[in-house]
Amino acid sequence: MSGIGMEKAAAIADRVEAFVRDVVIPYEKDARIEVHGHGPSEELVMEMRAKAREAGVLTPHILPDGSHLNQRETALVLIRSGLSPLGPLACNTMAPDEGNMYLLGKVGTPEQKVRFLDPLVRGEARSAFFMTEPATDGGAGSDPSMMQTLCHQDGDHWVINGRKAFITGAQGAKVGIVMAKSQDGACMFLVDLPDPAIRIERVLETIDSSMPGGHSVVAIDNLRVPASQMLGASGEGFQYAQIRLSPARLSHCMRWLGGAIRSQEIASAYACKRQAFGKPLVDHEGVGFMLAENMIDLKQAELMIDWCASVLDTGSLGTAESSMAKVAVSEALMRVADKCVQVMGGTGVSGDTVVEQIFREVRAFRIYDGPTEVHKWSLAKKIKRDFLKAAGA
Template structure:
């Protein structure tokens, strides 16, 4: 693996960094934000700025209107975008749309791409991904899926309840995972302005960085024509892996930018704040935290870049993306937590951006698979690989 970045990628990185600093961060105190994320009006204003800067939806293919970034290029650009909690929204690389765009590029038919994907890449629409369900339904274990899809002539009737559906309020279309009569799973596409799709409520979550918040959706005899099946019937779990492995990694990329922002704030503060006759940064305990932050940031970046490089070689990276997700979510959380500690009172108030980053980031160790589930999955694969090696010895 060559760690040298091309001149073109360095230029794109610098352009993204400048865009975030000059055109996005000034919006962070905009009143068009709530506990359920940036408003649609604010999102559209930010998207227009990214489009004018030539930075909108850079991960999408050139055919769809994007820049066609490789996974390594995404790692570089997404980190810069993530330096502001509004950056991913501006560039149209926020969750769940970023992962949905990737999945649609890989699986959707040409007609489906024209209907749903192209306007999404242009920043005109948003989407949601409806898989997680209340108990006893699917959560960290997707095989517990309870939402059903029953064939009815040339259509399917979908019934069930989903929750923690990021971006549901205001989304233009949904990708819905449902269980078939034979126990397999299928993904379905649907416009969200259907009377059979009911947004029961938005959940009150710690984070406030996702437009549309996290909704509870109910499907009441939602009729989906066979032409709106995403991919092939019965292959929903397989397509979920197409989406989830890269999406886990892009979460790591964006949150790395936020962790770096928190560290930069702590470093600046400890260099100028005096206590006991010298700057805080010159006290050993604070200096150790700064050093630990740097090590955690670098470790996270190496995991991201290595997994991105493997994805660019065509590897599936289910194991590596799980490993990166655990390492990054925990290392980046430590960085932000230390930064709060170094900032003292400033770290637990809105006087600095770090309090906001802290509350937004905590959920990262849970969504897209809790750390414990990824560790368990990795352990099973490690044992399986060891067993196969022993059999072949």
Template sequence: MSDASAPGRTPAQDIAAQVEVFVRTVVAPFEKDPRCGPHGPEDGLVHELRGLARDRGLLTPHILADGTHLSHADTAPILRAAGLSPLGPVAVNVAAPDEGNMNLLGKVATSEQKARFLNRLLEGGRSAFLMTEPAEENGAGSDPALMRTFARPDGNHWVISGRKTFITGAQGAGVGIIMARTDPGDGQGAATMFLVDLPDPAVRIERILDTIDSSMPGGHAVVAIEDLRVPADQILGAPHRGFEYAQVRLAPARLTHCMRWLGACTRAHEIATDYACRRQAFKRRLIEHEGVGFMLADNLIDLKQSELMIDWAAKVLDSGLHGTSETSMTKVAVSEALSRVADRCVQVMGATGVSRETIVEQVYREVRAFRIYDGPSEVHRWSLAKKVDRDWRASQ
């Protein structure tokens, strides 16, 4: 955590500047480290990077030394700076799912739960959010109402059983937030969130999935939960309000995804620009060919539009509104714009762009996955279309 400031800049601007220098000069050289594997950076590398960030006062930089959480608007430039390397968010402890889990715990957890669970994350511990379930079992995904993991009361405990999938960071996590179906007694069904210590013998990792992305420690796991006993005082918030709390977490989390990947695509654009300005073909530099120059020009447009939408949605959240529609619009627009940026960078660089000589190829893969994670574009558009219909009906 950091409380640094500098004359002429706000504390948030000063922190963002420090994070940018740290990521560009210290973190980026680790991108070719052999400990960067197909399921994310290994634990040893994560610990080393977070130690370097801690030494510079940059661990969990969006939360100040006095525990104050910066506004979403002030957090945006910090997470953009962290995102300049795929390892940056991991190094400074603002990566998913930890950043979203910290935000949720800060808003919902009791003081005892914060001392036991949140403080570990603030200091660089890792966590997992266990909600998504296997599609082959018709479990919860984009539609959480399909949840098939159940929790039943047993004295002063709850017993949880079910299967989860695509659980980011389950391998190596010390804290878990498990979402399970509970019965509030009204026949409607509900969900409850439970805080658990990991690893636990009742929470078994079946396998780590091979996915297109590779930036998140622990990768994405399939997890079996078999009669896990959780004390009632480890319910996060109130019983049966898990779906409500999921929205508390998801709206800011989808926006911070946008912030981090804007940083990554900014760096990819820088690399592609340098390549196009140096590379000669057909007696001219690539940048002088309109087919290449126009792609880089379009990148500038998409990057700036993404930045402006992120800042707009951040201000909506800072105003106290839920920002569900605004963050949905931003997530769709930014994920698709950044996907175009990454694609153009690959195209500009030709064969080098599809190689692993630079991070451009990885950014392309990561941003493609972003169009699905935290809600695919189609689900967000469907939700927005329903809002259009509701608003029309209300106006009649």
């Protein structure tokens, strides 16, 4: 991906940061944000997006001609949008919409783009990606090959049945991408939401609270989808999932790096101002060293993101590289968030600052888009596979 150049992308990022700091951060105490996973209300999201549109920073990673910033350029912008948990919502750089827009931009037909992609890019609609399934059903979680949701063709339609779980933003979404399994393999379908055949059984109570609509368990009963709304052909679903996978993993890293940077800012200011035992907290080695370690982790996370983005910009799928980045960044940001809470003591575990929320969100990030252990297992398989190939076995 050629992109527009890092200098121009940095200018976009600067505008995004100014908007997030000046306009979005004051919304963090808004009563329209529900904790325990249900997220900000639709009214709040659209109110912030109207202001982002006015400021010229709505969907800033996609240019007016429909072209996409390359991954290194996207990182500059998404890190800044993540300085507030509400920033990606306001700027339309949030998951799962950002990943879904990327996928549709890559593989959607012209008609599919007009109907399903354009409203997302304009910030007028939210989307949901229906892949993971309930563990109680033996369905797909970190292992998509376990998918139990089935589809079959009936004339010029496909019929889909199954259950899905942890579907981010399903409640309130207008666009859905549904994965199901046919006799040919995995398939992806574009659907208009809401649809009576897609029923939300419950919205889960989760540790994070930044996603509008929360995370739902969903039943799909005889959903009929026109064949024209299939992405690609029957059996190509996993191929398209791979196109989405690495950039989506990496964009999570970008956004939550922004959140961790903000936590470090707040914890550092607290440590420099708060007096204890005759001097500022930061002058106590136990505190100052934690903040110094955070500086190191933040820089390493930034460099890891830039390295992986550079790989993706060559056109590589970057499967192993994105796994490495996801593990390294999520674990580093967890350390940063935890130390920020620790430095701030009682204030750190309270809702008086956003540090407590960012800690919760980053903890969930270690699970989303693949737990650390799954990525390590995948990398270990690659090590063995590469060894056997080199040995001629």
